[in-house]
Amino acid sequence: MPKKHPQSQPLRLKVPLPDSLPAFGYSSPAVGLGSCFVEAVGSRLQRLKLPVALNPLGIQYNPLALSRALQYGLGEVTFAGDDLIESQGIWQHFDFHGVLGHPEREAAARQMQSAAEELKRAVAGMDRLIITLGTAFVYEHRASGQMVANCHKVPAHAFRKYRLSPKAIVDALQPVLAACKAHRPGLEVVLTVSPVRHIRDGVVENQRSKAALLLAAEALAEAEYVHYFPSYELMMDELRDYRFYKTDFVHPSEEAVDYIWSCFASVAFEEKTQEQLDVVEAIVRASEHRPLFPASAAHQAFVRQQLQRIAQLEVHLPRADFSPERERLQSALLK
Known part of the structure; x- marks a missing residue:
């Protein structure tokens, strides 16, 4: 007698999502701060023309660096050119990512001052704040006692490395988040833990670091305006297969x-915002399309149609910047 097939079972656990997060939209300016994972998600928000300021000071990994970045945004800390250091021929600052460094001191200072001012403007007008916590490990510069956002290839012996406790993380972030809320009463905060592995800390050490971040995020989310989104859990439970990682087995793949x-x-x-996002994405994709016959009447009519759609959207979404798409489309028009 043939065996009966067992009833179909799901092949993976589903991570429960929050019933809802604070609504993101074209009338809700947002700031995204944190590790490279917030860059991956934030770049998608920017591509869809949502008003998002993304890591103006550069990528930040640890909670103390993120707390200090928000202090810059609130004006509690100001940029000081005297704090620049030279490392391997590049002028850097321990509060800023290396991408803002420069071989010339004055140029580095201008770039960092501009970045600090951009963050301050963004924080002054934000309705949403997304923070991605990357690691609980921090580096203290021995000579100055400063907790750094980036070591800038300064020799390792110049720093003391240690892991923050959940309480230390909460103590660092809770006051500055409360200050942001006092400054912007309508502010809603979304916290998440990056699924990117910090393997240089060690495999076991990385797990302990993530555990500290998860416990701290739970405590911070006790505030009614702070919400937790399970990025880390989605990667660890729903996507727990190395095919969902890049070849370094550290960073999530594009599919993930x-x-x-x-x-x-x-x-x-x-629902209304999702409809707007669909329209915007269609226009962005249309502007990136490379036709086989760009001079054809059909494609020229298509380009003019997309330019008309942009003009209409700009009336309804005044915060959305379609200038890159307009330039690409206008360059495709025959003179």
């Missing part, structure tokens, strides 16, 4: 980021 993004979008966007 797309999946986590889709989960975020399902709870962060209202």
Whole structure:
């Protein structure tokens, strides 16, 4: 007698998502701060023309660096050119990512001052704040006692490395988040823990670091305006297969980021906003299209149609910047 097939079972556990996150939209300016994972999600928000300021000071990994970045945004800390250091021929600052460094001191100072001012403007007008916590490990510069956001290839012996406790993380972030809320009463904060592995700390050490971040995020989310989104859990439980990583086995693949993004979008966007996002994405894709026959009447009509759609959208979405798409489309028009 043939065996009966067992009833189909799901092949993976589903991570429960929050019922909803604070609504993100074209009338809700946002700031995204944190590790490279917030860059992956934030770049998708920017591509869809949502008003997002993304890591103006550069990527930040640890909670103390993120707390200090918000202090810059609130004006509690100001940029000081005297704090620049030279490392391997590049002028850097321990509060800023290396991308803002420069071989010329004055140029580095201008770039960092501009970045600090951009962050301050963004924080002054933000309605949403997304923070991605990357690691609980911090580096203290021995000579100055400063906790650094980036070591800038300064020799390791110049720093003391240690892991923050959950309480230390909460103590660092809770006051500055409360100050942001006092400054912007309508502010809503979304916290998440990056699924990117910090393997240089060690495999076991990375897990302990993430555990500290997760416990701290739980405590911070006790505030009614702070919400937790399970990026880390989605990667660890729903996508727990190395095919969802890049070849370094550390960073999530594009497919994985797309999946986590889709989960975020399902709870962060209202129906009307999702409809607007679909229209905007169609225009962005249309501007990137490379036709086989660009001079054809059909393609020229298509380009003019997209320019008309941009003009219409700019009336309804005044914060959205379509200038890159307009330039690409206008360059495709025959003179």
